[in-house]
Structure formats: structure tokens, C-alpha cells
Amino acid sequence: MKNKSTILIFIICFCLSLDLTAQKADFSTIRDNIEAKFWVDLDTINLCESIIFNRIVFDSSTINSEFRKYELSEIIVTELADLSESRLIHKNCDFIILLGTGYSQSDDDKSQILGRIRENLNANVPKLKIHDFLCSKCKQVIIDGRAYEIYEAKEIVNNLTVKDIEYIADYESSDPSVYGQNAQNGLIEIYLTKKGKKKKSW
Known part of the structure; x- marks a missing residue:
């Protein structure tokens, strides 16, 4: 009986750990990741208000509702694009955040x-x-x-x-x-x- 209780506790703890590691995506965390990846303070650059996620344009007020569908680990592509030499359509900004889901490619x-x-x-x-x-x-x-x-x-x-x-x-x-x-x-x-x-x- 004691062994069964120990196994049950182990299974519960394991399931809880899975829930904790499956972190939902949110824009604040992704911003932090981008700042660390590119060694930049996003508040000090002329960043576009728009964010492109899976080729669709969002703004900071709507992106989190879309992110709720994904875990953080599913956001494979995180790029800070310099628009100074780009043909991407943009208005009065120098950098834009590009994000995308994907999979690890062989x-x-x-x-x-x-x-x-x-x-x-x-x-x-x-x-x-x-x-x-x-x-x-x-x-x-x-x-x-x-x-x-x-x-x-x-x-x-x-x-x-x-x-x-x-x-x-x-x-x-x-x-x-x-x-x-x-x-x-x-x-x-x-x-x-x-x-x-x-x-x-x-």
C-alpha cells in the first residue's frame, strides 16, 4: 500500500511539473527573449507598433490574445528586422518584430x-x-x-x-x-x- 501511495505521489508531481514547463507564450516574455538575443533595449529604438506573427500583422494590444493559443516553446522564429534597407511595408519606424511558429527542422x-x-x-x-x-x-x-x-x-x-x-x-x-x-x-x-x-x- 505504501509503495502504491509513493507511486501515486510521483505521478501527480510529474504531471504538475509538465504543466509548469508548458509555459504559454506572452509578448512580455518574448520581448525579453528578443532583447537578450539581439543585445538591445527595445525601448531605446524606433520600434514599429505592429508585430508580424505567422505572416499576419498584429499590434501589441491584440497579439497576446493570439499567443494564448500557443506554448512559448512553439514560437520558433523570433527576429528583429532592421527596416532601413528593407522593402517591407512600414510606417515611421526602423525595426519590426517578426515571430512565427514552426518546428525543429532536420x-x-x-x-x-x-x-x-x-x-x-x-x-x-x-x-x-x-x-x-x-x-x-x-x-x-x-x-x-x-x-x-x-x-x-x-x-x-x-x-x-x-x-x-x-x-x-x-x-x-x-x-x-x-x-x-x-x-x-x-x-x-x-x-x-x-x-x-x-x-x-x-
């Missing part, structure tokens, strides 16, 4: 997605650069929160290895009003590892 996952993206870009973007070329079959490419012109995107993607990539996603549709004209064909999001960010050729 090298095989990354390789397959990267190969598919390369194939599309190499098939549809001419080798010879054409001024004001519009690629009717190309998706908008966003790397670490920055939107790239299609020729530049092609060059970067062709030089990436899976070890440079933290997370890569290929979406069939996205909002052109946020991500630019090519987003009507879809969106490619790539987040680089520290090794990838250090590549000087880009």
Missing part, C-alpha cells in the same frame, strides 16, 4: 526546401540582369526579416548551405501589402544561423 528538411526554392529561382530568373525585371513565377524572399530584390535573393539562396539555415519556410500565399508585389505568388522566409549571418559575401 538538415534533410532544410535541404529539400532549399533545393525547391533554388530550382524555382534558377528556372525563372534570367542569368543576365534585366532592369525592372518582374518575375511572374517567383515568390518574395525574406531573409532575417529583410526583403530582397529577386536577383540578390537568387545569389544568396544559391550560396546557402543547410548549416547556414536556422529555419526555412516556403509559403504558397502571403500579403503583398506587407511583403511586396512578389508576395502574391507566395513567400519564402529564411532565418540564418550565427554562421550564416557572418558570411561576408552578402
Whole structure:
């Protein structure tokens, strides 16, 4: 009987520990994580009031209601995008927070997605650069929160290895009003590892 009681107590404690570790996502915690990740005080920069989460625009007053659907561990993508050289649509701000759910990707996952993206870009973007070329079959490419012109995107993607990539996603549709004209064909999001960010050729 004593052994059964001990086992029961152990099971209860284990279940309680699972509840405690399954922390719900909230914007305050994510802000703290971003400040630690990028070594920045978000209150001292010209941060956009809008937050992009899973390609949808929220503001700080509505984002937490969306976060309640997720555990903190499910917020895989946390990026602070510098808009000074970006084509992302923005108003009177210099930085925007990009967030997204996802899953831990294997090298095989990354390789397959990267190969598919390369194939599309190499098939549809001419080798010879054409001024004001519009690629009717190309998706908008966003790397670490920055939107790239299609020729530049092609060059970067062709030089990436899976070890440079933290997370890569290929979406069939996205909002052109946020991500630019090519987003009507879809969106490619790539987040680089520290090794990838250090590549000087880009």
C-alpha cells in the first residue's frame, strides 16, 4: 500500500511539473527573449507598433490574445528586422518584430526546401540582369526579416548551405501589402544561423 501511495505521489508531481514547463507564450516574455538575443533595449529604438506573427500583422494590444493559443516553446522564429534597407511595408519606424511558429527542422528538411526554392529561382530568373525585371513565377524572399530584390535573393539562396539555415519556410500565399508585389505568388522566409549571418559575401 505504501509503495502504491509513493507511486501515486510521483505521478501527480510529474504531471504538475509538465504543466509548469508548458509555459504559454506572452509578448512580455518574448520581448525579453528578443532583447537578450539581439543585445538591445527595445525601448531605446524606433520600434514599429505592429508585430508580424505567422505572416499576419498584429499590434501589441491584440497579439497576446493570439499567443494564448500557443506554448512559448512553439514560437520558433523570433527576429528583429532592421527596416532601413528593407522593402517591407512600414510606417515611421526602423525595426519590426517578426515571430512565427514552426518546428525543429532536420538538415534533410532544410535541404529539400532549399533545393525547391533554388530550382524555382534558377528556372525563372534570367542569368543576365534585366532592369525592372518582374518575375511572374517567383515568390518574395525574406531573409532575417529583410526583403530582397529577386536577383540578390537568387545569389544568396544559391550560396546557402543547410548549416547556414536556422529555419526555412516556403509559403504558397502571403500579403503583398506587407511583403511586396512578389508576395502574391507566395513567400519564402529564411532565418540564418550565427554562421550564416557572418558570411561576408552578402
